[in-house]
Amino acid sequence: MALLKSNKVIYCLGNISPSLGALSIRNSSWWGGVQMGPPDPILGVTEAYKRDTNTKKMNLGVGAYRDDQGKPFVLSCVRKAEAMIAAKQLDKEYLPIGGLGEFNKACAQLALGADNEVLKSGRSITVQTISGTGSLRIGANFLSRFHGGPRDVYLPKPSWGNHTPIFRDAGMQLKAYRYYDPSTCGFDFKGALEDISKIPEQSVILLHACAHNPTGVDPRPEQWKEIADIAKKRNLLVFFDMAYQGFASGDIDRDAWAVRYFIEQGHTILLSQSFAKNMGLYGERVGGFTVVCNDAEEAKRVESQLKILIRPIYSNPPMNGARIANTILNTPELRALWLEEVHGMANRIIKMRELLVAGLKKHGSSHNWQHVIDQIGMFCFTGLKPEQVERLTKEFSVYMTKDGRISMAGVTSGNVGYLAEAIHAVTK
Amino acid sequence: MSLFSDVPQAPPVAVFKLTADFREDSHSQKVNLGVGAYRTDDCQPWVLPVVKKVERLIVEDSSLNHEYLPILGLPEFRSAASKVALGDDSPAIKENRVGGVQSLGGTGALRIGAEFLRRWYSGVNNTATPVYVSAPTWENHNGVFADAGFKDIRPYHYWDAEKRGLDLNGLLDDLEKAPEHSIFVLHACAHNPTGTDPTQEEWKKIAEVMKRRKLFVFFDSAYQGFASGSLDKDAWAIRFFVSEGFELLVAQSFSKNFGLYNERVGNLTVVAQDSDNLTRILSQMEKIVRTTWSNPPSQGARIVSKTLNCPELFAEWKDNVKTMADRVLLMRDQLKTKLQALGTPGTWDHITQQIGMFSFTGLNPKQVEYMIKEKHVYLMASGRINMCGLTTKNIDYVAQSIHEAVTKVQ
Numbered sequence: 001m002a003l004l005k006s007n008k009v010i011y012c013l014g015n016i017s018p019s020l021g022a023l024s025i026r027n028s029s030w031w032g033g034v035q036m037g038p039p040d041p042i043l044g045v046t047e048a049y050k051r052d053t054n055t056k057k058m059n060l061g062v063g064a065y066r067d068d069q070g071k072p073f074v075l076s077c078v079r080k081a082e083a084m085i086a087a088k089q090l091d092k093e094y095l096p097i098g099g100l101g102e103f104n105k106a107c108a109q110l111a112l113g114a115d116n117e118v119l120k121s122g123r124s125i126t127v128q129t130i131s132g133t134g135s136l137r138i139g140a141n142f143l144s145r146f147h148g149g150p151r152d153v154y155l156p157k158p159s160w161g162n163h164t165p166i167f168r169d170a171g172m173q174l175k176a177y178r179y180y181d182p183s184t185c186g187f188d189f190k191g192a193l194e195d196i197s198k199i200p201e202q203s204v205i206l207l208h209a210c211a212h213n214p215t216g217v218d219p220r221p222e223q224w225k226e227i228a229d230i231a232k233k234r235n236l237l238v239f240f241d242m243a244y245q246g247f248a249s250g251d252i253d254r255d256a257w258a259v260r261y262f263i264e265q266g267h268t269i270l271l272s273q274s275f276a277k278n279m280g281l282y283g284e285r286v287g288g289f290t291v292v293c294n295d296a297e298e299a300k301r302v303e304s305q306l307k308i309l310i311r312p313i314y315s316n317p318p319m320n321g322a323r324i325a326n327t328i329l330n331t332p333e334l335r336a337l338w339l340e341e342v343h344g345m346a347n348r349i350i351k352m353r354e355l356l357v358a359g360l361k362k363h364g365s366s367h368n369w370q371h372v373i374d375q376i377g378m379f380c381f382t383g384l385k386p387e388q389v390e391r392l393t394k395e396f397s398v399y400m401t402k403d404g405r406i407s408m409a410g411v412t413s414g415n416v417g418y419l420a421e422a423i424h425a426v427t428k
Numbered sequence: 429m430s431l432f433s434d435v436p437q438a439p440p441v442a443v444f445k446l447t448a449d450f451r452e453d454s455h456s457q458k459v460n461l462g463v464g465a466y467r468t469d470d471c472q473p474w475v476l477p478v479v480k481k482v483e484r485l486i487v488e489d490s491s492l493n494h495e496y497l498p499i500l501g502l503p504e505f506r507s508a509a510s511k512v513a514l515g516d517d518s519p520a521i522k523e524n525r526v527g528g529v530q531s532l533g534g535t536g537a538l539r540i541g542a543e544f545l546r547r548w549y550s551g552v553n554n555t556a557t558p559v560y561v562s563a564p565t566w567e568n569h570n571g572v573f574a575d576a577g578f579k580d581i582r583p584y585h586y587w588d589a590e591k592r593g594l595d596l597n598g599l600l601d602d603l604e605k606a607p608e609h610s611i612f613v614l615h616a617c618a619h620n621p622t623g624t625d626p627t628q629e630e631w632k633k634i635a636e637v638m639k640r641r642k643l644f645v646f647f648d649s650a651y652q653g654f655a656s657g658s659l660d661k662d663a664w665a666i667r668f669f670v671s672e673g674f675e676l677l678v679a680q681s682f683s684k685n686f687g688l689y690n691e692r693v694g695n696l697t698v699v700a701q702d703s704d705n706l707t708r709i710l711s712q713m714e715k716i717v718r719t720t721w722s723n724p725p726s727q728g729a730r731i732v733s734k735t736l737n738c739p740e741l742f743a744e745w746k747d748n749v750k751t752m753a754d755r756v757l758l759m760r761d762q763l764k765t766k767l768q769a770l771g772t773p774g775t776w777d778h779i780t781q782q783i784g785m786f787s788f789t790g791l792n793p794k795q796v797e798y799m800i801k802e803k804h805v806y807l808m809a810s811g812r813i814n815m816c817g818l819t820t821k822n823i824d825y826v827a828q829s830i831h832e833a834v835t836k837v838q
Binding site: 062083096134169313315320 | 432433434435436437438439440441444465472473475479480483484487493494495496497498499531532533535536539548549551552568571572574575576675683687688689690691692700701705707708709711712714715716718719720721722723724725726727728
């Protein structure tokens, strides 16, 4: 009883004693029992960073790309697309529930390859979604309503922090398979295969298509092949999360290799795509959700049910970002420019990884930092322990998530030296 | 064997199917009185002049980027949006107990509000708490609350088909009989689909019962400004309830009054008892938003925010809104006049008494079918028409079609 929240106690007393009840009516609100929600672990890092007055502070928290001056980067292809769109003076009529048709087609083609048999046969459905989060949520809701298999979704350990609450809020349960090996700061291939081979049939397994978040550790092609094989043997439903196509290696086809291979091997996958990072369209919320089916008829049925799920959440998706993405993907010069700019972003990240390791070596660090170079994409799992992370933040104003993840996008040639110095200081 | 072999084909959403059928129809005199979007007298979509102006400003502002908005949305948008609903001099705002959650249209605001209520209202886990929606109501209300987890969604009396007006006694009776703490979805103005709103006196009676019976008020405000042409007049009910001390939610849409349909601009206004409650509520709203869409789209909110926060643009916007409202009023007037001139059986006063985009004509399903199949005039099976689909060019044809439907089909 002593542990009851005070509001609940007042409520209970109110039921027993009328005079205390009057007290409760005067002071009560509908929301007295609402607890303070914890700050979001990732976005909370940025909040803390903003409050810091140290001029050398670094925000290595949230995964948003920054240029070498540490500034947000609006791609030229985006600006050009926006100008083209503005000139057309288009209306603002509602999109269909499933979104902009042209965009959906281009989105699927980007992921699967324009000449993919799946697209030719019409046996997939792609709907426009509210970026990657919205896509995952629609997928989770779809699974919750229609998946006849176990309620468990298997995530790699670790995974993006928001995966768990998304699936949970949709009514699914979460389990994990081994993925990251802290002793090597690399892929625990053996552990992953062992765990995956034990997953009950028809369970859902979520895979990061490329640039694993938070570790930056991706399987090699031969390893992907074995994963695909065992997933097929276990009859698992594969759900790919691809938030970084193009951003990982700089090459969109290379980054989509795993997705395409799995499809080739006969997996009827679910796929979430985001254009937040690779087109820098973060706040415009551009994404897609794809279900690869057995045939076109099934795809139609699935599409109809996706619409039924979407309508009571937000009716139909926002136009602006999808128009921009569609214009880029379908205008040859803009598409070529985009591929160049994506390549440029990926290259800058790769360069920062190299400079960071060089800097650490220069300071005389005795640790092996090869993983910083081997890992791919926006994030680096440094291997730093929570106490070291805390020191980095408190003593050096370097902000990152507690798991030791840093966003390489926040590193510039101007601050990489400071970062090396700081990391060396807490690890020597 | 596919995991999805048993997925049944879902029925299409009626209002969108109607538009799809309309599009495929090749009849030269076809008229679409279905989906609720404003049309000019040339039957064209209308991008508000103030919106065009602001969009140009945004495109030309090279300091703007596409970074993520905060989870709860653009701060200037949220505060301005809540102010539009509650009034410039709202005591609740002054007392720091009003907050906003930028959402994807009115639908998004309703859904976030519903998810919050299911988790946190009246204790926790409110799947059994009754949610009352008007009979009839916007059909998506049911889906929103059902998918948010509410198992007990009930109708409350609203439309009196016989007298073609508000069934106030039925409504009040439902309020009296509803279990305490039930949630009621109220249309702030321009009721969809009936166009029938309570008068101020009727709202006062509704509020009195709701307060006494401890019922929760969830306003759906999709047409502020669009109904009467006056933002303040259309927000009267919301402001009255707030002044009566209710803690409530308001799902606001800027789809219609800003013509920003496809940018998905909405705001869930939270009026709490005090700022401490508000803080905790908003922290939980964040958690819900984070697993739904993470953070909302920026374009539409920027447009609305710039407009609402700049006096000249705000004035221009109010003017644009009045233009739309006035055209609707004109069409109502003309339709009634023409039906009366044709001697169409029945009374047609409800056409001008009803308010907002929609009119519940009173046509029955058979008559509606006649309208669609024989006359190529598309309207909802409920008899709801979108007044915006009427123009000076098609109104004679529509009036004539209604006349035929009523006289030929019973």
